[in-house]
Amino acid sequence: MESNQYEVIIIGGSYAGLAAAMALGRSLRKVLVIDAGKPCNRQTPHSHNFLTQDGKTPFEISSVARAQVEAYKTISFYSDTVISASKSDPGFLIKTNDGSTFSGLKLIFATGIKDILPEIPGIQECWGISVIHCPYCHGYEVRNEKTGILANGDFGFEFGKMITNWTKDLTLYTNGKSTLTSEQSEKLTSKKVTISEKKISQIIHQDGKIQSLVFEDGSQEKINALYAKPDFEQSSPLISELGCALKENGYVEIDQFHKTNVPGIFACGDNTNMFRSVAFAVSSGTMAGAACNKELIDESF
Template identity: 50%
Template sequence: MKTDNKYDVIIVGGSYAGLSAAMSLGRSRKNVLILDGGLPCNRYTPYSHNFITQDGIFPKEIADKAREQVLKYKTVDLKNSLATEGGKVNDYFEIITDTGEVYNANKLIFATGIKDLLPFIKGFSECWGKTVIHCPYCHGYEFRDKKTGIMIDNEKAFHIAQLVNNLTDKISIITGGNNFLTPEQLKKLKKHNISIIDKEVVEMEQTEGIIKNVVFSDGSKIAFDVIYSSVPFEQNSNIPNQLGCALTDLGYLQVDSSHKTTVEGIFAIGDNSSPMRSVANAVATGNFAGAIVNMELTAEKF
């Protein structure tokens, strides 16, 4: 039973992954606290796609409905607070929030997401998640047959071009003046009439996030309907690092097949530990990790 600020599990992050884990645990009557700072990773995106029963829904609507359903389970609490510090006190984990509250738990689940580091290109941030997108599976269908630019490092640009070629025949790869595509890749791109633009982008002319033109350093501009871009990122929370959780070479929290981090008793789910950035994947990882955490807690107390 929960006493004061002591829980079986604290879930840091109350978006899709965190709420999914909370439902899995709440249905097993585990005492769960969700701490949520209110800034989901996909807050810039007007619609969520590729998630059955929720295709084309505003992301906040999905999260609000999920929150309503999860909080019907009486052993699940949610605090609209940002977790700022973490530690280990005796046999328990300790989480401190921006309001000064201190909570303890047997297990931690981090559903904290990642923070995109957008380039300093005029208009880019306004378009991000709307007409500057990162994933053909999440958004590509909506831009089928549209004039499409791919502004990504060369090897990944070639991969995205292969995927997007099934959606449109109006594709250009924008190298930024750093063209490292191989002769074989260039041959295949030419075969599919995919053009190469070896210029640096300085601005994206847009209106309320709808891109109009890409402006280049030589003053020229080309009209596009959508741009695929991949940006660097960092972990949204430093608490896993404080607790000793390792990162992969790509910067994700290192987890095993059960979503366990490198620190016993700590789990990570959703975007912070997977390059598959989608609502469907976040929900799936949360559901599975919740079951694993419940199994561990049950075995430890039985």
Template identity: 35%
Template sequence: MATTDETEFDVAIVGGSYAGMSAAMQLARGHRKVLVVDGGQRRNRFAAHAHGVLGQDGRAPAEIAEDGRAELWEYPTVSWVEATVESVDKAGDGFHLITHEGKRYQAARLIIATGVRDVLPEVPGLQERWGTSVFHCPYCHGYELQRQPIGVLGVGEVSMHHALMLPDWGPTVFFINDSFEPDAEQLRQLARRDVCIERTPVAKIAGERAVVHLADGRKFDLAGLFVASRLQHPMPLAEQLGCAFEETPVGPVIQTDATQATTVAGVFACGDVARGAGNVTFAMADGAMAGIAAHRSLMFDGL
């Protein structure tokens, strides 16, 4: 790995989790000088195990990330800085980045791989169980619940998707929680999937797993509870550069094309920051595409 005293790079990658490292590896294998700036806040840091990742099923997310970082550090053209990027701006044909410590870096291309934060409903006990018995992705966590009773906490009509999916993983209770009222067609769909509807508001989540306490005193002892979190971008980099966003049912993501290019020339985005539904496999694949596309732009743009 190169020293971090250098300030000029072919590509700067903001975010060093699965997407960012995957992008960096493609560029390093093309002998390009790559800077990875990482703040150390992986989205799945609350989960003890990562599932559904071929060849890595059941491993701790931190271990997968550490292995990836160790592999990346074998490439001498990669530099790694542990910092957060405070601002970025267009500078001629490239970009200037300034970290929270005031360090400045310049790169011809930029890849945004910052990930997102999950904003949860303000229900007591929900945040504390995030990643252990409260989840957002049934493909990531549903199998381990072994068809035991599970629940969906409503946050709006978007929760219908969860409620209709989850019976494949276990008997499902849909806690609407005053978030919306299903129409006649939605009620028919829920009935066909044998979803139990509970309209009494949720007072709190307690217990070692996910015991849902309702406002009327009743309790539901569940193996797991699923909720659609609202996505929040941790850094305003895309906004600073003028990248377009697209709205998804769970919040805005950076708009990209099939090569992970944004609407701003020379800027690419990958991972959860550019996708409404994310997991480790998607992040790695998007990162690989972003890295390859950034490399191709360095080779071919302007020929």
């Protein structure tokens, strides 16, 4: 096999991609991991809810993971962004931003998603630090503190109901007219959840830690944390360009073995499900790598 030809090319080298690479490295497969080095959680100060790694920084976890994966000599790494991917015979042809080309029999997309944050000054700087997405990842650290939720409608109701488990000092910010039903509003209010329809104009923060919310009417409210679930899109448009189907919610459609609808292409990690945590990403990547190896065995036997 030539130097630029691989059995599997993994696009994305964060937790899911590294887990897939480890499974394949331990299966003696020649693998290339291509990664641009910009994980979605790079602003997050600490990672939680992952046994043996609770409280470590994302960089600490990924650095150890990278070193362990590099120990498998059949795995190579390339630092760049993949700009095109096409079917070839056999497998797939990959081109990176610097003009390099690689071919692989199988592809694994571990490319994650791209958050589309509301156009509120300050929210980007706070994202992953004090504007948070998941109570299982971050809720314990802001337990019993003055907390907000940026949401509306059915989702706002369900999110509000959930976060009452972590704090009783809770405000649901609908950021404009509430679309909650009267029954939903009454239920939240009965549980001491405040509902605010004021439009947020700015988030005042110190190094990503929220100090207060500023509203269009000029008023301010101090809070310590704000839950939000922004819209998103797939980080890599190549997934759709290759014909991989997306579900209605925007995630890549996969089967139980992380196969997409396109033969030879697998997907794992945040691009496939809403459970954005290191633990889920590692589990997802391990399954994708193992299933990919099994497919290679079946095709050559």
